[in-house]
Amino acid sequence: MQQSEKSTSYSDGRLQRSERSRQAIAQALIELVREGEPRPTAERVATRAGVGIRTVFRHFSDMETLFKAMHESIEEEVYPLLEDPTEGSLGERVEKLITHRGVFFEHTLPFRRSADLLAEKSKFLQSQKLRMTKRLRENLLEWIPELGEPPSDLLEICDTLASAEHWDRMRHSQKLSRSRASTLIKKTILKMLSEKS
Numbered sequence: 001m002q003q004s005e006k007s008t009s010y011s012d013g014r015l016q017r018s019e020r021s022r023q024a025i026a027q028a029l030i031e032l033v034r035e036g037e038p039r040p041t042a043e044r045v046a047t048r049a050g051v052g053i054r055t056v057f058r059h060f061s062d063m064e065t066l067f068k069a070m071h072e073s074i075e076e077e078v079y080p081l082l083e084d085p086t087e088g089s090l091g092e093r094v095e096k097l098i099t100h101r102g103v104f105f106e107h108t109l110p111f112r113r114s115a116d117l118l119a120e121k122s123k124f125l126q127s128q129k130l131r132m133t134k135r136l137r138e139n140l141l142e143w144i145p146e147l148g149e150p151p152s153d154l155l156e157i158c159d160t161l162a163s164a165e166h167w168d169r170m171r172h173s174q175k176l177s178r179s180r181a182s183t184l185i186k187k188t189i190l191k192m193l194s195e196k197s
Helices: 003-034 042-049 053-059 063-081 090-121 123-143 152-161 164-173 178-196
Strands: none
Touching: 003 042, 003 053, 003 063, 003 090, 042 053, 042 063, 063 090, 063 123, 090 123, 090 164, 090 178, 123 152, 152 164, 152 178, 164 178
């Protein structure tokens, strides 16, 4: 093998190892948050990933860039759970929407709680929360376009009822089962929409 080929092979190997380390670090953060550790330190992330602390900051200059990598991975995993609307009666659409939301929220709430705790020091996490709130509102209107008609107060209330914050409170503060929380949200939204008409 010529010298240039050896050099290229060595360089490619280093790049592959570097990318594996980067992925392992991001995955370690995801696992720690998912397991209930909302504010893992760089040291905890390094230990879980099986790398040194300097390796963490060689790949991610600070925790902010690590949060970005985590969110990119999470979005790829959970955004498909926000399914496109299907046709059907109002009751059928509300049923499906809230069922999908329940699945989505159960996957994302550990990361949302983590982001809420860390957002004060992170412009990225602040912007992500606003972006997700906007996306969920758009998704709500895709499923229930009737909410786009006046009065707008009804949209605001239903947007809150179908929000991550409301789901979190019902599931964790009020200790309701996933099924019970979902049923109550569906019933309340349908009741309000029926009163509108």
